[in-house]
Amino acid sequence: MKKTSGAGERLINGIVKENPTFVLMLGMCPTLAVTTSAMNGFGMGATTLVVLALSNLIISLMRNIIPNKVRIPAFIVIIASFVTIVQLLLEAYLPSLNDALGVYIPLIVVNCIILGRAESYAYSNPAIPSLFDGIGMGLGFTIALTCIGAVRELLGTGEIFGARIMPQAYTPIGIFVLAPGAFFVLAMLCALQNFVKLRGAKAGKDTSRIGSGCSEDCMNCGEKGCGRRKFYDDSDDLIVEDLSAKEGK
Amino acid sequence: MESVKELLVILIGSSLVSNVVLSQFLGLCPFLGVSKKTNTAAGMGCAVIFVITLASAVAGLMYRFILQPLHIEYLQTICFILVIAALVQFVEMFLRKAMPALYEALGVYLPLITTNCAVLGVALTNVQKEYGILAGIVNGFATAVGFTIAIVILAGLREKMEHNDIPESFRGMPAVLLTAGLMAIAFCGFSGLL
Numbered sequence: 001m002k003k004t005s006g007a008g009e010r011l012i013n014g015i016v017k018e019n020p021t022f023v024l025m026l027g028m029c030p031t032l033a034v035t036t037s038a039m040n041g042f043g044m045g046a047t048t049l050v051v052l053a054l055s056n057l058i059i060s061l062m063r064n065i066i067p068n069k070v071r072i073p074a075f076i077v078i079i080a081s082f083v084t085i086v087q088l089l090l091e092a093y094l095p096s097l098n099d100a101l102g103v104y105i106p107l108i109v110v111n112c113i114i115l116g117r118a119e120s121y122a123y124s125n126p127a128i129p130s131l132f133d134g135i136g137m138g139l140g141f142t143i144a145l146t147c148i149g150a151v152r153e154l155l156g157t158g159e160i161f162g163a164r165i166m167p168q169a170y171t172p173i174g175i176f177v178l179a180p181g182a183f184f185v186l187a188m189l190c191a192l193q194n195f196v197k198l199r200g201a202k203a204g205k206d207t208s209r210i211g212s213g214c215s216e217d218c219m220n221c222g223e224k225g226c227g228r229r230k231f232y233d234d235s236d237d238l239i240v241e242d243l244s245a246k247e248g249k
Numbered sequence: 250m251e252s253v254k255e256l257l258v259i260l261i262g263s264s265l266v267s268n269v270v271l272s273q274f275l276g277l278c279p280f281l282g283v284s285k286k287t288n289t290a291a292g293m294g295c296a297v298i299f300v301i302t303l304a305s306a307v308a309g310l311m312y313r314f315i316l317q318p319l320h321i322e323y324l325q326t327i328c329f330i331l332v333i334a335a336l337v338q339f340v341e342m343f344l345r346k347a348m349p350a351l352y353e354a355l356g357v358y359l360p361l362i363t364t365n366c367a368v369l370g371v372a373l374t375n376v377q378k379e380y381g382i383l384a385g386i387v388n389g390f391a392t393a394v395g396f397t398i399a400i401v402i403l404a405g406l407r408e409k410m411e412h413n414d415i416p417e418s419f420r421g422m423p424a425v426l427l428t429a430g431l432m433a434i435a436f437c438g439f440s441g442l443l
Contacts, residue, residue: 029366033274076334080327088323103373106326107275110366178437179272183430191423198417 007132014136020113021144022193027113031145032182034104038161041149042142043097047090047105049138051082052114056122056134058082063123075118080109113137152176152185256387259380262443263391269367270399271433276367280400281425283358290404294397296358298390301368303340304333305389308372309382322376329372337362367396399436403429 020026027048034044055078059066066074087105090098098105108114117137122130150160156177158166166172175181267273270280276297283293308329316322341359344352362368371392375385406428415424 029274029277032277073331073334076330077327080330084323084326087326103370103377106373107366107370109326109330110369112278175434178433179274180430180433180437182274183426183433187419187423187426187430190421190426191418194421194423195418 007128010129010132011136011139014133014138015140015143018137019140019144020137021141021148022189025190025193026116027111027141028186030104030107030111031148032186034101035145035149035152035182035185036156036177037153038146038150040097040100041145041147043094044101044104045138045142045145047086047101048108048111048113048141049135050086051079051108052117052138052141053131053134054082055079055114056117057127057131059118059122060125060127060130066123071119071123072115075115075123076109079114079118083108113141148185148189152181156181256384258443259384259388260391263388264395264398265436265439266442268395268399268436268439269370269392270396271429271436273370275370276365276396279358279362279365280396280403281422281429284400284404284407284425287401287404287408290400291397292354293358294393294400296355297362297365297367297396298393299355300337300340300359300362301371301393301396302386302390304336304368305371305375305385306382307332307336309375309380309385312376313382325373325376326369330369333368333372337368367392399432402432406432 014020018024021031030044030048035041055075058078059075062074062078083106086108087098090101090105117134121133125133154160154165155173156175158164158170158172173181176185263269269275270277279293279297284290311328311332312322312325316325316328337359341352344355344359371389375388378388380388403425407425410424410428419427
């Protein structure tokens with residue numbers, strides 16, 4: 001990774017080059033769960049943006065104080081504090097959004113984008129770039145969630161942000177605002193990403209970053225990425241090897 | 250104290266009607282990541298049942314006897330995530346020392362569950378729905394059973410699909426997600442059950 005990075009470069013990086021949803025495929029649980037409408041997607045994205053930017057800033061400021069061995073619990077406490085603050089603010093000022101997002105607000109704590117950025121960027125970079133990295137990633141996430149939400153809302157109800165778009169004759173495909181629709185939309189997105197990746201590979205471009213997820217492939221996050229991370233790093237057991245050996249059996 | 254009937258309703262509701270993966274989208278990472286083989290999927294399912302049941306008991310006790318008397322319910326998110334993460338690590342260490350056979354079977358999967366959103370999700374849902382401790386444990390167990398059912402079915406389907414001729418762009422994850430979507434439609438059928 002480049003050593004010096006301007007604020008603008010970090011923003012563009014988060015929105016386009018390393019867009020957490022469209023390029024890296026991170027944070028799939030909230031992406032699927034709350035994008036039933038464009039408004040919900042936007043609300044979730046904005047909430048995540050605030051938490052991500054603030055936790056990146058604080059983690060970066062404290063990076064010299066936090067011992068390496070207990071960094072994960074320290075990150076989790078910082079992130080959880082900001083999530084709690086944001087949740088209380090939402091309850092007070094935007095109760096309708098809070099009700100719509102429900103349990104997914106406190107679950108921002110375990111969103112792998114936030115822990116991932118803390119680990120891969122904020123813990124090893126100065127405060128200002130980290131803040132903008134958080135804002136950029138948050139904006140990328142917000143844009144992605146709003147787009148997915150808009151597509152699902154358009155197909156499922158014929159509206160976007162509650163405004164009628166489709167002609168009256170259009171029969172809404174109700175399944176798209178229900179759970180199965182989320183899987184179908186994400187499957188299409190994944191297929192599109194594969195398509196771009198394959199075409200890029202044929203043209204000889206570097207596509208290694210696409211779909212690289214927490215570490216390799218976020219869909220295999222449980223095997224290699226955030227799920228593998230131990231709460232307290234006392235040893236570096238070769239868990240991944242164990243698991244792949246088991247899979248091979 | 251909850252009646253048996255209420256507990257039964259929670260049991261069926263959380264495992265089938267509002268399935269944790271297919272309708273609430275919690276625990277998607279292991280659901281998609283560890284579902285290549287039925288054996289590993291079943292192992293993962295057992296580990297999840299074990300951890301979620303234990304975690305909902307511990308979180309429920311903590312909420313009832315520490316957070317509520319002190320009126321610091323707003324700290325639930327921080328407390329739950331720390332307790333759950335520490336609990337999983339502790340269980341792993343305990344199993345390794347005390348029950349090597351069980352560790353052999355489940356140990357590999359335990360670290361994968363530490364930051365799984367399903368575990369925290371269940372603890373928070375228990376508080377939100379104001380379940381008592383026993384009802385919370387039943388809800389945790391039922392949720393985890395629902396997860397196991399879903400992941401084993403998906404693994405079975407993936408084993409069958411392995412040699413199918415799928416368009417190049419749809420190979421891998423897109424095909425799995427479409428399968429999960431079809432399973433979600435099937436699970437919608439349970440919604441009239443309660």
